[in-house]
Amino acid sequence: MYKVYETELAGRKLSLETGKLAGLANGSVLVRYGDTVVLVDVTASKEPRDGIDFFPLSVDYEEKLYSVGKIPGSYTKREGKPSDKAILTSRAIDRPLRPLFPKDFRNDVCVVATVLSVEQDNQPEICAMIGASAALSISDIPFGGPTAAVAVGYVNDEIIINPTEEQRKNSRLTLTVAGTEEKITMIEAGADEIPDDTMLEAIKEAHVEIKKLCAFISKMKEEIGKPKFEYKSFAVDEEVYKEIEENFEEKMKVAIQAVDKEVRDDNIDKLTDEVVEYYTNKYGEEAAEEKMPDLATSIHDLEKKCVRAMIYNEHRRPDGRKIDEIRPLSCEVGLLPRVHGSALFTRGQTQVLSVATLGTVSEEQTFDGIDTEDHKRYMHQYNFPSYSVGEARPSRGPGRREIGHGALAEKALAPVIPSEEEFPYAIRVVSEVLSSNGSTSQASICASTLALMDAGVPIKRPVAGISTGLITAPDGSDYVMLTDIQGIEDFFGDMDFKVGGTEKGITAIQVDIKIDGLTYDIIRDAFERTRKARKYILEEIMLKKLPEPRKEISKYAPKIVNMKIKVDKIKDVIGTGGKTINKIIEETGVKIDIQEDGQVFIYSSEESQAKRAKEIIEDMVREIEVGQVYTGKVIKIMNFGAFVDLGAGKEGLVHISKISKERIKNIEDVLHVGDTVKVKVIEIDEQGRINLSMKDVDENKQ
Numbered sequence: 001m002y003k004v005y006e007t008e009l010a011g012r013k014l015s016l017e018t019g020k021l022a023g024l025a026n027g028s029v030l031v032r033y034g035d036t037v038v039l040v041d042v043t044a045s046k047e048p049r050d051g052i053d054f055f056p057l058s059v060d061y062e063e064k065l066y067s068v069g070k071i072p073g074s075y076t077k078r079e080g081k082p083s084d085k086a087i088l089t090s091r092a093i094d095r096p097l098r099p100l101f102p103k104d105f106r107n108d109v110c111v112v113a114t115v116l117s118v119e120q121d122n123q124p125e126i127c128a129m130i131g132a133s134a135a136l137s138i139s140d141i142p143f144g145g146p147t148a149a150v151a152v153g154y155v156n157d158e159i160i161i162n163p164t165e166e167q168r169k170n171s172r173l174t175l176t177v178a179g180t181e182e183k184i185t186m187i188e189a190g191a192d193e194i195p196d197d198t199m200l201e202a203i204k205e206a207h208v209e210i211k212k213l214c215a216f217i218s219k220m221k222e223e224i225g226k227p228k229f230e231y232k233s234f235a236v237d238e239e240v241y242k243e244i245e246e247n248f249e250e251k252m253k254v255a256i257q258a259v260d261k262e263v264r265d266d267n268i269d270k271l272t273d274e275v276v277e278y279y280t281n282k283y284g285e286e287a288a289e290e291k292m293p294d295l296a297t298s299i300h301d302l303e304k305k306c307v308r309a310m311i312y313n314e315h316r317r318p319d320g321r322k323i324d325e326i327r328p329l330s331c332e333v334g335l336l337p338r339v340h341g342s343a344l345f346t347r348g349q350t351q352v353l354s355v356a357t358l359g360t361v362s363e364e365q366t367f368d369g370i371d372t373e374d375h376k377r378y379m380h381q382y383n384f385p386s387y388s389v390g391e392a393r394p395s396r397g398p399g400r401r402e403i404g405h406g407a408l409a410e411k412a413l414a415p416v417i418p419s420e421e422e423f424p425y426a427i428r429v430v431s432e433v434l435s436s437n438g439s440t441s442q443a444s445i446c447a448s449t450l451a452l453m454d455a456g457v458p459i460k461r462p463v464a465g466i467s468t469g470l471i472t473a474p475d476g477s478d479y480v481m482l483t484d485i486q487g488i489e490d491f492f493g494d495m496d497f498k499v500g501g502t503e504k505g506i507t508a509i510q511v512d513i514k515i516d517g518l519t520y521d522i523i524r525d526a527f528e529r530t531r532k533a534r535k536y537i538l539e540e541i542m543l544k545k546l547p548e549p550r551k552e553i554s555k556y557a558p559k560i561v562n563m564k565i566k567v568d569k570i571k572d573v574i575g576t577g578g579k580t581i582n583k584i585i586e587e588t589g590v591k592i593d594i595q596e597d598g599q600v601f602i603y604s605s606e607e608s609q610a611k612r613a614k615e616i617i618e619d620m621v622r623e624i625e626v627g628q629v630y631t632g633k634v635i636k637i638m639n640f641g642a643f644v645d646l647g648a649g650k651e652g653l654v655h656i657s658k659i660s661k662e663r664i665k666n667i668e669d670v671l672h673v674g675d676t677v678k679v680k681v682i683e684i685d686e687q688g689r690i691n692l693s694m695k696d697v698d699e700n701k702q
Helices: 084-100 124-138 165-169 196-224 238-255 261-283 285-290 292-314 400-416 440-454 487-492 520-545 567-574 576-588 607-621 695-701
Strands: 003-009 012-018 027-033 036-048 057-063 107-117 148-155 158-161 173-179 184-194 329-333 341-347 350-359 378-383 426-435 464-472 479-483 495-501 506-513 559-564 591-594 599-604 629-638 641-647 650-655 676-684 690-693
Touching (some): 012 124, 012 196, 027 124, 036 124, 084 124, 084 173, 084 184, 084 506, 107 124, 124 173, 124 196, 148 165, 148 184, 148 196, 158 196, 173 196, 184 196, 184 400, 184 520, 196 506, 196 520, 238 261, 238 292, 261 285, 261 487, 292 464, 292 479, 329 440, 329 520, 341 440, 350 440, 378 400, 400 426, 400 440, 400 495, 400 506, 426 440, 440 464, 440 495, 440 520, 464 520, 479 520, 567 591, 576 591, 576 607, 607 641, 629 650, 641 676, 650 676, 676 695, 690 695
Parallel strands (some): 057 107, 378 426, 650 690
Antiparallel strands (some): 003 012, 012 027, 027 036, 036 107, 148 158, 148 173, 173 184, 329 341, 350 426, 464 479, 464 495, 495 506, 591 599, 629 641, 629 676, 641 650, 676 690
8 A cells, every 4th residue: 555654854844655665574764854755675584594693684785876867887887786875775774673682583685775966955875874774564464563773963053854956065963863762772983073072962963863754664664564473583492591591601701801802702712612512421422412502692692791701790891900900002104115105003003004005186986876975085904814813714895894894994084184286195094904803993993093094294283093892780770881892792791882083082982882772871882981991092102103294205106296377288288189288297207286276296205306297398388478588598590689489389489680799790600509598588479479688687687
């Protein structure tokens, strides 16, 4: 049955349509927000997937270039692999949904959001997040929603819900908040050094709108929602768990306590072998083999229980730290001799190497996407090889995790990158995770800040990153917050609240939540913890190693000479088919970028060559004026005078009477073709002919 539900969001009509399209999906919703249209379809397998211990949810956000009237630029003229933006949006849709499915659910669930039409004032990403929640809520798939999401901007000291394109251009904040009617379930932000209090207020205002949207979706669910289907539970056998708990809990408490991750993992492996041997001896090999999945889950659940209980009840962490204590920190800069900038940042057993590279402005990244961003001058990439966690598997290129962590670090550093006018380079930073025991994305922020400073990039202020974790009481009534979580605390904890920022404020946030949401008090405490930790990392670790950006860039980085020419002279410098500019490049060995406004950037490893290229361009574009002195080359000798090339396709005549104060009978006694001479323009006649004088230049010298 076709139904349309309408409401208002940020002063604009939002409608959710269902019952007309994609009738074979478990749930389908067409979201219209202005002229932005997104179709969201959800499906679930009829049977669970065998041999897994996790919930197999997949989310795909599909950008169709026809939605903005573009034909793909690829050879096949089809959309290719998802853009980084699409992958990040898929992650943003996934994170608030995943904790709301049953913990014992193992059926495959697919969420597909297809962008059909885009009006830039109304972001399709937000439509997709709302649509996914609505489609799941009205479907027969077991789901504990609804959730909803909004975008938030900060323009002229005012918090704006779902800002328009023009407002986003002027916003100091790019914030996405998702939540239920009761709590916040996801935060993703890039910000221009926003204070903690302002950020919290923005989240609260977002939640006001989220509550309205959740009530709106709940109304849909009540009216047209399908009954949820029965599914096979994969909950652990309680009898198996209780027996393991009774016999091995005390040993587990000892096994989890180790500063070194490898020692702790080895302890758990040995205890696992002991549990399996115990169960085999007691019940026989056949029974043990049959119950192996329950044994594995029971050991996992017991480890989780012991870690959480130790932290919550005793305020003691597996590596012995206090709940607000940061792991040992160290950093180094200038490790690699030939790169433009490098830094190593170590936090406990987490270690990240970041490398900065400077390039010409023309080397910036370009996009063929559905939003208005078509280029990016600062690029940050993050790599997570298998050896960083002691595993042996081949590299297969960046996945969603790598792209997400790279984007987070990029958001954190982008506000402090100097403008193109201040520093006309494209900048690429690559973070290589060498060892991982939690918080690698935040270590990459710290390492990358130092790498940029080592490269001589005049960043506005250094940025540091830190994450906090959470252990809630069994009934949810209280919590313990942890500063600088390691892998085991992230794995068994309730959140990973990552914050990057400067001494002045927040530049990036990413929050992963495993419970049904966060209260304002938890968010406020997380901001306070991360602010203190950032201050310590910046002042006591990073700035003591490198107090400020280096004054000079690396000798291996391209040096730059810039100038500005008149816009109507650009074509003269480029020449037909690029012939003129290519000749300059060939002659001097430089790289040249010319902007539409006439800005010219000349790059070279040898500054003298860059200056030479600048002189050539100056000669080409200069205006010839009466009274000015120029350096030119004699190109032709006649019996009445000499023709001199002034550059820019201009030449003038030095009459024989204007060559010298002395009388000259034969010009070739004084001048020859190829001679370089200084001449003064004494006249430009009505036909544009230029008359020059050499003797007047001599008189000026005297």
